[in-house]
Amino acid sequence: xxxxxxxxxxxxxxxxxxxxxxxxxxxxxxxxxxxxxxxxxxxxxxxxxxxxxxxxxxxxxxxxxxxxxxxxxxxxxxxxxxxxxxxxxxxxxxxxxxxxxxxxxxxxxxxxxxxxxxxxxxxxxxxxxxxxxxxxxxxxxxxxxxxxxxxxxxxxxxxxxxxxxxxxxxxxxxxxxxxxxxxxxxxxxxxxxxxxxxxxxxxxxxxxxxxxxxxxxxxxxxxxxxxxxxxxxxxxxxxxxxxxxxxxxxxxxxxxxxxxxx
Numbered sequence: 001x002x003x004x005x006x007x008x009x010x011x012x013x014x015x016x017x018x019x020x021x022x023x024x025x026x027x028x029x030x031x032x033x034x035x036x037x038x039x040x041x042x043x044x045x046x047x048x049x050x051x052x053x054x055x056x057x058x059x060x061x062x063x064x065x066x067x068x069x070x071x072x073x074x075x076x077x078x079x080x081x082x083x084x085x086x087x088x089x090x091x092x093x094x095x096x097x098x099x100x101x102x103x104x105x106x107x108x109x110x111x112x113x114x115x116x117x118x119x120x121x122x123x124x125x126x127x128x129x130x131x132x133x134x135x136x137x138x139x140x141x142x143x144x145x146x147x148x149x150x151x152x153x154x155x156x157x158x159x160x161x162x163x164x165x166x167x168x169x170x171x172x173x174x175x176x177x178x179x180x181x182x183x184x185x186x187x188x189x190x191x192x193x194x195x196x197x198x199x200x201x202x203x204x205x206x207x208x209x210x211x212x213x214x215x216x217x218x219x220x221x222x223x224x225x226x227x228x229x230x231x232x233x234x235x236x237x238x239x240x241x242x243x244x245x246x247x248x249x250x251x252x253x254x255x256x257x258x259x260x261x262x
Contacts, residue, residue, distance in 0.1 A: 007079055007082070083117060158177055213262075
């Protein structure tokens with residue numbers, strides 16, 4: 001029960017990594033504040049967690065909305081101890097394919113949402129020596145094709161992680177990031193369906209294709225990423241701050257120019 005009497009705020013909590021993280025932290029005693037833009041998925045997650053969960057629908061990039069989330073968390077649980085900044089997902093297209101509106105959407109979804117959420121929670125985190133986990137991506141370290149907005153904003157999350165760690169470590173606040181590769185989630189399922197349509201593959205064949213050059217040769221499961229988040233948020237990593245941890249089936253260990261030699 002590593003998170004007994006701890007209160008965790010999770011953005012993008014309705015599906016995928018966010019939902020898995022909510023279940024993981026609650027299973028170890030945490031109270032969880034679930035937020036996202038769509039109420040129905042949030043309520044479905046909360047239904048399985050009982051009194052440990054509080055649902056507060058909100059756009060994580062909206063300062064007023066996140067101030068309200070913190071207020072509701074205070075009313076129900078008294079404080080916020082942990083933040084998992086997981087919301088995100090936009091930013092497809094090359095630079096020339098990305099309009100001003102598309103660029104702003106990517107910034108809001110992937111970067112501003114994390115910044116606004118953590119800024120709103122920092123008074124609580126400073127008061128209690130809390131912890132932040134940013135969900136970046138392998139795209140925060142490397143560039144995939146035609147994802148300019150996503151790549152730029154996920155890279156920026158690494159910088160935000162280090163900035164929070166540097167500025168607030170003196171108050172006992174830790175900030176770290178996890179960089180997943182391909183993870184089997186509803187969002188990734190949509191991407192696999194698109195790849196499958198393009199290449200004439202099933203969804204599972206598409207997952208096999210995109211992971212065939214990773215050492216583990218499979219996507220991660222959302223629960224596996226939730227385990228990494230729990231480690232970074234929990235007491236076992238008490239001396240760890242300002243780092244990113246890849247959870248990518250080994251993709252970042254591969255020397256790309258040698259793939260042809262395998």
